[in-house]
Amino acid sequence: MKEQILSIISMRDIADKYGYKIKNNMICCPFHNDKTASMKIYDKSFYCFGCNKTGDLIQFVEYLFNLNFKEAMQKINLDFNLNLSSNIKIDYDKIKSIQEEKQRKEKQKNIIFQQKCDILLSYNRYIKYFSKRINKNNWENYTHIIAFLKDKAEMLEFELDNMY
Numbered sequence: 001m002k003e004q005i006l007s008i009i010s011m012r013d014i015a016d017k018y019g020y021k022i023k024n025n026m027i028c029c030p031f032h033n034d035k036t037a038s039m040k041i042y043d044k045s046f047y048c049f050g051c052n053k054t055g056d057l058i059q060f061v062e063y064l065f066n067l068n069f070k071e072a073m074q075k076i077n078l079d080f081n082l083n084l085s086s087n088i089k090i091d092y093d094k095i096k097s098i099q100e101e102k103q104r105k106e107k108q109k110n111i112i113f114q115q116k117c118d119i120l121l122s123y124n125r126y127i128k129y130f131s132k133r134i135n136k137n138n139w140e141n142y143t144h145i146i147a148f149l150k151d152k153a154e155m156l157e158f159e160l161d162n163m164y
């Protein structure tokens, strides 16, 4: 079954099928937090320059859906209507619950991201507010507050940059 799949299906087919946008033979790696497309796809295999994950296209499906190698072959068989004879059973509930868990985490992350953005916005508003009120009588107090807020804002920006 492995040889049959590898002779019919390409890594490009797999990326297309499971929603990975290909640009110059590169895709965003699903196995680490990849902001730039750092996974190179070859005819039948893949390699990620970010996390060094590598394998053939069946292994890609195996890792992506948390299956074993046989289940991954069967998933490809079914998803691409290859009609290869097989008696491998796939636990679709397992796949579904893994995908739901992924979506739930992603949603939670987006909410936290939005909250942090709101806080950053208010820090910047306060910085502007205090900056306008600096004069020669109070500059010492205000520059202290502004430096404090700028520190906080910078930390938050750093956190936001590293969330995705």
Ligand SMILES: [Zn+2]
Pocket (backbone or CB within 6 Å): 029, 030, 031, 032, 034, 039, 048, 049, 050, 051, 052, 053
């Ligand atoms: Zn990677």
